[in-house]
Amino acid sequence: MTIRLPRGATLIVASHNPGKVREIHALLGPHGIHAVSAGDLKLPEPEETGTTFAANAELKALAAAKAGGHAALADDSGLCVEALDGAPGVYSARWAGPTKDFRIAINRVHDELRQRHLSGSPAAFVCALSVALPGGEHQTFEGTVHGKVVFPPRGEKGFGYDPIFVADLMTETFAEIDPQLKHSISHRAIAFERLLHSHIFDESL
Numbered sequence: 001m002t003i004r005l006p007r008g009a010t011l012i013v014a015s016h017n018p019g020k021v022r023e024i025h026a027l028l029g030p031h032g033i034h035a036v037s038a039g040d041l042k043l044p045e046p047e048e049t050g051t052t053f054a055a056n057a058e059l060k061a062l063a064a065a066k067a068g069g070h071a072a073l074a075d076d077s078g079l080c081v082e083a084l085d086g087a088p089g090v091y092s093a094r095w096a097g098p099t100k101d102f103r104i105a106i107n108r109v110h111d112e113l114r115q116r117h118l119s120g121s122p123a124a125f126v127c128a129l130s131v132a133l134p135g136g137e138h139q140t141f142e143g144t145v146h147g148k149v150v151f152p153p154r155g156e157k158g159f160g161y162d163p164i165f166v167a168d169l170m171t172e173t174f175a176e177i178d179p180q181l182k183h184s185i186s187h188r189a190i191a192f193e194r195l196l197h198s199h200i201f202d203e204s205l
Contacts, residue, residue, distance in 0.1 A: 004200065005033065005201055007032035007202075008034060009034065009071065010033075011028070011036075011072065012036055012043070012064045012068045012071070012073070013038065013072075014038045014061055014072045015037060015038060015075060016038060016045055017160075018039075018159075019160065020159070026183055033201060038064050038072075043064055043067045044067070045060075046059055048090070048093075050090065052090065053076045053127065053142065054076070056128070057129060057140055058128075058138055060076065060130070061073060062136065065133055065134045068134075070134070071134075072132050074130050074132070075128070075188065076128050077128070077187060078091070078092030078093070078126060079109075079125055080123060081113075081149055082123060082124075083113060083116055084121070092161065095108050102161065106163065109161075120150050122148050123146075123148055124144050124187075125145050126142065126143070126144050127144075127191045129188070129192060131195065141194040141195045142194070143187045143189065143192070144187055145168075145185065145190065146167070147165055147168050147170070148165075149164045149166075150165075153173070154172075155173045155174070155175025155177075157176065157178070157179055157182075158173070158174045158175030158179075
């Protein structure tokens with residue numbers, strides 16, 4: 001089934017991460033969608049038991065759609081560091097601990113690279129976006145941006161691992177560049193562009 005959401009439809013952003021919610025709201029803005037976060041609705045966060053970004057995005061979208069009674073959009077994303085065999089990967093948020101303090105996660109990346117006598121590594125940010133309906137229908141889209149991790153962390157404009165990630169052909173971290181620029185080139189933006197090409201947001205309806 002192909003999902004179609006008309007202009008003015010309510011869409012639950014299935015995240016309790018304020019930075020992620022802000023980015024998704026910014027991407028949704030031009031499409032006439034009424035977005036409300038799972039945090040605002042006080043929906044529970046499901047356990048992320050998937051082994052891929054797509055699987056986790058789907059289970060979060062389906063859980064929010066069923067609990068909230070509206071279409072839901074979930075993101076699962078993370079940093080994959082080549083020298084760490086792709087870690088933290090799907091465990092990117094868990095590396096930040098129960099308080100979701102990404103300084104802890106960034107320090108862990110740094111420590112694990114130093115154990116390998118490395119100061120940086122090629123890396124990629126990966127994002128899976130899944131849209132689900134209360135009845136269980138869902139569609140998922142993925143985006144990847146390649147770059148490298150650098151230390152020390154730089155910048156205050158981003159969130160998560162942004163202060164240590166520099167995209168290919170750039171010199172500034174994702175936390176240093178203007179948020180609008182990041183919104184146009186990020187892994188989330190690439191996944192969202194693929195979502196748009198599917199015409200899920202049908203403004204003719």
